[in-house]
Amino acid sequence: MIEVKDLQKSYGDLVAVDHVSFSAGAGRVFGLLGPNGAGKSTTISCLSGLLKPTAGSVWVGGFDLSRDAVKAKASLGIVPQELAIYEDLSARDNLAYWGAAYGLKGDGLKQRVDHVLNRIGLVDRAGDLPKKYSGGMKRRLNFGCGLVHEPAVLLLDEPTVGVDPQSRERLFDLVREEKAKGTCVLYTTHYMEEAEKLCDELAIIDHGKIIAAGTLNELRAEFGGNDIIRLAGSFELSSVEPVLVELDAELLSLTSEVLMITIRDGARNLSKVLQAISNTGAEIRDTRLSEPNLESLFLKLTGKDLRT
């Protein structure tokens, strides 16, 4: 459904997307995870025809975007990061307009609009102008405009930014429903929890490059079964590092206030770690033990926090 090969997008000397390749099939949710400015939105823009790639190829729904743009675009639904809706048109009119943009008309259009209004939970407010909506309602309408024509491929560019928890869950349900219908979903986010909840496959992107890709379990395996220990307090940077070598632990992140390490069999080795670190003169105020997640993987791969 989506196939991206060696995609590049440059602005002069600045390389925004650097040899990105991935593919996603029908009924799958593919996540593109990375911090702000990593190149996720630029990749999405290249896939939707908003940006012309500097090099590489993009196939959508079986069509080459550079040669069969009209057919490729017809199979695509897009939910941009910004609220791409008309605030001076009712929700019904917004959906009807974007449905018409993809050739829907008459009763077929009306039925689709009613169906989508029901799915995004705006039936009761269908005639109101979105400028009277809450942020979450606008997000749902933005989402609905992207799927009113039943696209085979759905591009979701950080669809939950600024959304309340209730609307977020509703949007997650919509993504799951689309997946169940056989839609290929490309989902970009910088929230690792969303990626873990929704995505079948993931690519972690930073500085325009994919630095890791695979299923969640494949990515977790990068840690070789180790656990994560996070300590908060005050640490002497120079004295902690030699201790970690003795403990056979790997340093993920170290600041004067937070220390993160990976270590085999974390639960059993926790007291040993605490003792050793305390002996360096460190003051420990909080301790957390967890399984590896995407955030810690990103930290391990890039040396920086996903949310920064």
Add this chain to the structure above:
Amino acid sequence: MRFIFVTVGKELKRRFNDPGGLITAIMIPFVIGFLLAAVMGGGGGQPSIQARLLVTDLDDSFVSQGILSAFGQDQIAKMIQVEKLTLEAGQRRINEGDGSGHLVIPEGFGEAWLAREEVALQLTVNPSQSISPRLIREMLESLLDLGDYLHKVFGEELKIIANSLDGNELAGISTADFSASITDKVSGIAPLIFPPVMTVEDVTPQPETTSVSMALLMFPGILVMAAFFAANSQSSNFWTEKEKGTLGRWVASPNAFFAFWVAQWFTAMLLTAIVTAPILLAGFLYLDISFEKYFTSLGWLALTGPVLFAVLSVIQVLAPSRKVGGMISTLVMFPLLMAGGSFFPTETMPKFIAAIAQYTPNGNVTESLKGYLTGEFGVSGLLGDIWGIMAVALFLVLLAGLVSARKALT
């Protein structure tokens, strides 16, 4: 193609969902026009401008002098200032745009008129003016009609007067007989031409006085101002759609990008009609203009509004941002409105500014609109102009589309 019309419908729906904005778009030109008309001498009073008629009298006869003295009568003299000069000077001055019209009375005109032979006066009008030449033409036609009646009633007496001017005496008739003959004829037709209820004031051409009122002079400019504001509002829609992300949705859809601009162009046409129709209606009622001219005038505005939209759209898409685009549009629009006759009618402007007005897009539209309002141009004129205007507008819209395609994608 279908989606273009769906988009036009969507755009109009957006406007109607914001009635405050629509009413403001209609009211602002109204208010500005009303204030300016009030400041410049009121709505329907005496004319504050004078048409200047250049006259070359090659005949220099009793009849030609009669025409010139008629122009010197009190009521007419307030509206038309007559200046006698040679043929060469007259032609040069009218070609330079100095004067509202140049009247040439040919040699032998007086004799031919007395003998009821066919004879023509030659009137050249200034194409950069509309109201004043019309005033002169109608006044001249009225005088000639009056002359025709005079000839029918007093033809013989007028011939005697003309002949006597050469010999300084009434040829072949005594003064008493001549006077008695005139008195008999006047008495005979007096009940017809001087009915008791009719006064001299009643035969003064009232509609003409109204037709040159400040309100009428300002009316075409106000309409074009409204069209300009509507066009400006629609031209900034490119930035609204880009900033909101809806333009991105369009580009990501299977529709051609140029179709977006065609839809904007059609919208500008309908929006111009929607905004100017009530102003036009109010003006027709207030100024007592014949409604036969309503639809051709509205048609002209609807046709030319998209040209103004296209000009402003090119400015908007060449600008690096909405803010800069808006500033440049305003900087261009207001001087154009001023020079093009929307704030001050060209008839009241200094000559050199009035000459510039016809070279501005809105000034050109305003001058032609005067023709549609006065009935000089009709449906055939509109049909004749339509292709040229549409070609210009489409070219500019295409240019805006080409420039903006790059902006829309980045």
